[in-house]
Amino acid sequence: GAGVSQSPSNKVTEKGKDVELRCDPISGHTALYWYRQSLGQGLEFLIYFQGNSAPDKSGLPSDRFSAERTGGSVSTLTIQRTQQEDSAVYLCASSLGASSPLHFGNGTRLTVT
Amino acid sequence: EDQVTQSPEALRLQEGESSSLNCSYTVSGLRGLFWYRQDPGKGPEFLFTLYSAGEEKEKERLKATLTKKESFLHITAPKPEDSATYLCAVQPPDSNYQLIWGAGTKLIIKP
Numbered sequence: 001g002a003g004v005s006q007s008p009s010n011k012v013t014e015k016g017k018d019v020e021l022r023c024d025p026i027s028g029h030t031a032l033y034w035y036r037q038s039l040g041q042g043l044e045f046l047i048y049f050q051g052n053s054a055p056d057k058s059g060l061p062s063d064r065f066s067a068e069r070t071g072g073s074v075s076t077l078t079i080q081r082t083q084q085e086d087s088a089v090y091l092c093a094s095s096l097g098a099s100s101p102l103h104f105g106n107g108t109r110l111t112v113t
Numbered sequence: 114e115d116q117v118t119q120s121p122e123a124l125r126l127q128e129g130e131s132s133s134l135n136c137s138y139t140v141s142g143l144r145g146l147f148w149y150r151q152d153p154g155k156g157p158e159f160l161f162t163l164y165s166a167g168e169e170k171e172k173e174r175l176k177a178t179l180t181k182k183e184s185f186l187h188i189t190a191p192k193p194e195d196s197a198t199y200l201c202a203v204q205p206p207d208s209n210y211q212l213i214w215g216a217g218t219k220l221i222i223k224p
């Protein structure tokens with residue numbers, strides 16, 4: 001079946017612009033995660049959605065970052081007024097439940113110039 | 114602070130040369146330890162989950178083991194296609210979904 005799909009795969013933007021990153025999880029997966037991956041570092045947790053519960057936004061690094069998940073499926077991560085330090089690979093993952101293995105998309109590589 | 118440390122950062126082996134990757138953690142009473150494989154330009158791919166000390170899991174040339182403070186990923190007679198970055202993640206006891214990730218070990222198998 002189809003895996004987790006992320007778009008765009010690459011995004012180059014100018015400092016100060018807003019960007020939207022999209023994630024289509026595996027059908028039937030109730031849990032959805034956003035992570036940020038920088039070179040030489042472990043995955044950094046950003047946000048977690050589980051069904052209709054309130055999301056855990058504790059990992060969002062600043063109020064420039066926001067995410068939503070519509071209809072329990074597609075999720076969008078928005079970064080406003082991008083900064084150079086936002087450059088990284090943004091990974092989305094979904095799972096059947098909270099403690100189940102994660103299925104990752106191939107990420108969006110964001111470059112802020 | 115809970116931490117996950119992977120070593121070495123990078124490992125170069127000849128094809129057929131067996132070795133082990135290490136994942137050590139400071140989390141007490143973890144819920145689970147996960148191993149993932151990540152190829153360049155791809156997202157991590159799930160390999161194993163381990164839950165308790167003494168547990169072992171195997172898949173092809175890979176075997177994962179767990180003690181109270183660390184996990185090993187043993188690679189037996191590796192092939193060039195085993196080249197990838199291997200990531201370890203620990204689920205702490207106080208969370209149903211949070212994972213603490215190591216920085217990974219980049220494995221290169223030379224033919």
